[in-house]
Amino acid sequence: MRAPAESATRAKSPQWKVSRPVVQTDALTKTYKMGDMQVRALRGITLNIEQGEFVAVMGQSGSGKSTFMNLVGCLDKPSAGHYLLDGEDVSRLSRNDLAGVRGRQLGFVFQGFNLLPRTSALENVELPMLYQGVKGKERQRRAAKALERVGLGDRLDHTPAQLSGGQQQRVAIARALVNEPRLVLADEPTGNLDSRTSIEVMAIFQELAAQGLTVMLVTHEPDIAQHAMRVVTFRDGLVQRDERVAKPLIAREELTRIDSERPEDAPLDVSAGSAP
Amino acid sequence: MNIFASLRTALRALRKNMLRSLLAMLGIVIAVAAVVATVAIGEGAKQQVADQMASLGANLLMVMPGSISSKGVATGAGATQNLTRADGAAIEKEVTSAAQVAPLNRSNGQVIYGDSNWYTTIQGTTAAFLEIRQWQIAQGEMFGREEDAAGAKVCVLGQTVVDKLFGDSNPIGVQIRVKHVPCKVVGVLAAKGQGSWGQDQDDVVLMPWTTLVHRINGSAADTVQQLMVSARGPDLVDATQKDIESLLKQRHHIAEEGEPDFMVRNLAEMQNAANAQATTLSVLLASVALISLLVGSIGIANVMLVSVTERTREIGIRMAVGGRGRDVLLQFLTEAVVLAVVGGIIGLALGVGLARWMAAQQGWPAVISTTVMGATLVLAGAAGVIAGFYPALRASRLDPIEALRFE
Incomplete structure (x- = not known):
């Protein structure tokens, strides 16, 4: 088991004692039945993720990283073991209660963006609040604020078809943030994006982590994983490696460098989170 | 998600698929129009009979010579x-x-x-x-x-x-x-x-x-x-x-x-006989209309099933961001009911128009009763609930992971 997160992030906690991890798994196991075969997708994962950590989960397909992400995302239930989210054991909750946990404490960003088609950015971001009973006016206000936070304050009425891939992913990030979750899960968020836009998205995650948000990123691209503070590598349903990134790439710096090398590709405004 | 939010969501979803929504509700539109028009005309016929009976005279009884039998041979009515x-x-x-x-x-x-x-x-x-x-x-x-x-x-x-x-x-x-x-x-x-x-x-x-x-x-x-x-x-x-x-x-x-050896007839009897005919006709037409209401609701069920399959990914997204099974159930059920009720309202307007037009063209009276209109609308709504329930239940039971992966 690795050492807890840096004291710098813990210093932000208002408590005097050591803050509890956002994610705490204990011998988490998932076994699927496929006909007569038993597929052991996870074979006992014990892992902590502290508040404000930006963790990348890597691994080949079939390594169990997606299964792990589904369990941490409360989309699925473990076969054995325990999962404490923000100190609360959620591994035995009902389907409905898990939906509540997802709505209140988690935010998702997917590879395929997964926005509602023919629906404005604002309404897409309003969606999670709809299930938490937030009133209409308040919903719109908070959705607009979340979109401004990812630099899309001027694209509220645009539908996904009217937005670029990077912009769509930012709408998805705004949607993940809007209920102020304890943990944001990003499943291959850069898989459908070009390299520059990928770095832009990484910049947003780095900023969010710096603001104290916990981010778990699933990726198979090593250079994307290098933006995280810590990389956990899965293999055959077990954690193969869990190590700190000695010198994480700073996405903002990379963008500045790329733009100075190829000014023709640069967006008009490269300031934090603004849209091209 | 409360009922107003799901109503808005439903309306938005139906607007995005305008043509399909209209086609889905067509069965209900026709059924409700048929019910309203036939009942209006049936009631009109009864009203006309009543008016005519009243024009013959109030509380009227008619005494007529009847049949007698002589040595076992009966004569016809009025023969004596x-x-x-x-x-x-x-x-x-x-x-x-x-x-x-x-x-x-x-x-x-x-x-x-x-x-x-x-x-x-x-x-x-x-x-x-x-x-x-x-x-x-x-x-x-x-x-x-x-x-x-x-x-x-x-x-x-x-x-x-x-x-x-x-x-x-x-x-x-x-x-x-x-x-x-x-x-x-x-x-x-x-x-x-x-x-x-x-x-x-x-x-x-x-x-x-x-x-x-x-x-x-x-x-x-x-x-x-x-x-x-x-x-x-x-x-x-x-x-x-x-x-x-x-x-x-x-x-x-x-x-x-x-x-x-005489007969006494009163107008109430004659009116009842005439009304019985009108009622038979109304019941016949109304049962045809109810069958078309059933067919209409099957149409809605069909469209909702297709819609649930087509929107599997949307359901996955909604569940991932915190939608519970019953939120999804309510959403799709609301869509089906909205389809049926909007179809019902259009059908009502059409049926009233049809009854008035027939009344004007054929000289038949039409009695348009608000009770019948209300009951038909409730019936259409119920058809929507029945039609929408199974597709909505299927949607609510989807596995979010599978649904998100759906292409």
């Missing part, structure tokens, strides 16, 4: 000549619930004035006839008891006869010939229009019963073709009928439990 004016007088005197009694004999014949002539129905009766049938005199006056007793050669003309013989000139006091017997016109009846079987009620000449039977028909008999009796109130019709039956049996020397 055993109902007399004396029977009528007895009813008037002894049946206390009877308000008025009028004898009625009909005869057809030519009426002539100057160089105009007309073939019409001549009805021999008394002054009570007008009160029983609730008919007004428009001009002049009705003949009275004295004229009947004396067999006076006077007559009262229906509007149609006046038009045919006199055109625009005043018929009062003029001598016309009724079957070659000269008669003085003393009055003109107010126009009454078409009767319940389409006949012209104004094509008639009224004259004292004695004058028609004894002078024109040349009969010495006292027998009447019909006695018309009005009861003193609508609730007394049945009692009056019973009293008349027992009185006439007594007078005709028939035992109380014996088969009468």
Whole structure:
């Protein structure tokens, strides 16, 4: 088991004692039945993720990283073991209660963006609040604020078809943030994006982590994983490696460098989170 | 998610697929329109029958000679000549619930004035006839008891006869010939229009019963073709009928439990018979309409099933961001109900329009009842719930991981 997160992030906690991890798994196991075969997708994962950590989960397909992400995302239930989210054991909750946990404490960003088609950015971001009973006016206000936070304050009425891939992913990030979750899960968020836009998205995650948000990123691209503070590598349903990134790439710096090398590709405004 | 939020979500989803939504609700539209229109026309037919019955006279009873059997051979109804004016007088005197009694004999014949002539129905009766049938005199006056007793050669003309013989000139006091017997016109009846079987009620000449039977028909008999009796109130019709039956049996020397040689008919019976026909027709049409409502709801169920499959990914997204099974269930159920109710409202408007149009075109009356409209709308909504439930349940039971992976 690795050492807890840096004291710098813990210093932000208002408590005097050591803050509890956002994610705490204990011998988490998932076994699927496929006909007569038993597929052991996870074979006992014990892992902590502290508040404000930006963790990348890597691994080949079939390594169990997606299964792990589904369990941490409360989309699925473990076969054995325990999962404490923000100190609360959620591994035995009902389907409905898990939906509540997802709505209140988690935010998702997917590879395929997964926005509602023919629906404005604002309404897409309003969606999670709809299930938490937030009133209409308040919903719109908070959705607009979340979109401004990812630099899309001027694209509220645009539908996904009217937005670029990077912009769509930012709408998805705004949607993940809007209920102020304890943990944001990003499943291959850069898989459908070009390299520059990928770095832009990484910049947003780095900023969010710096603001104290916990981010778990699933990726198979090593250079994307290098933006995280810590990389956990899965293999055959077990954690193969869990190590700190000695010198994480700073996405903002990379963008500045790329733009100075190829000014023709640069967006008009490269300031934090603004849209091209 | 509360009901208003899911209603808004449903409306938005349906708007995005406008054509499909319209096609899905078409079955319900047609079904509801059919229900509303057929019920409106059926009720209109009943109303028309009621109006016509009322135009015949209030609380009316008709006594007619009946069948007798002689040595085991029964004669047909009306074959006997055993109902007399004396029977009528007895009813008037002894049946206390009877308000008025009028004898009625009909005869057809030519009426002539100057160089105009007309073939019409001549009805021999008394002054009570007008009160029983609730008919007004428009001009002049009705003949009275004295004229009947004396067999006076006077007559009262229906509007149609006046038009045919006199055109625009005043018929009062003029001598016309009724079957070659000269008669003085003393009055003109107010126009009454078409009767319940389409006949012209104004094509008639009224004259004292004695004058028609004894002078024109040349009969010495006292027998009447019909006695018309009005009861003193609508609730007394049945009692009056019973009293008349027992009185006439007594007078005709028939035992109380014996088969009468006369018939007493009241208008309520006739109205019920006519209504029964209208009801049969309504029930038939309404069941066809209900079947089409069923077909309509199958259409909605079909579209909802397709929609759930097509929007699997959307369902996955909604679940990932915190939507519970029942939120998804409510959303799709609401969509189905909105489809059905909006279809129902369009159907109502169409049905009312159709009923009015048919009423205007065919001269059928249409009675549009808000109760029926409300009930139909509730029924359409229920059809939506039934149609939407299974697809919505399927949506709510989807696995979010599978749903998110759906292409």
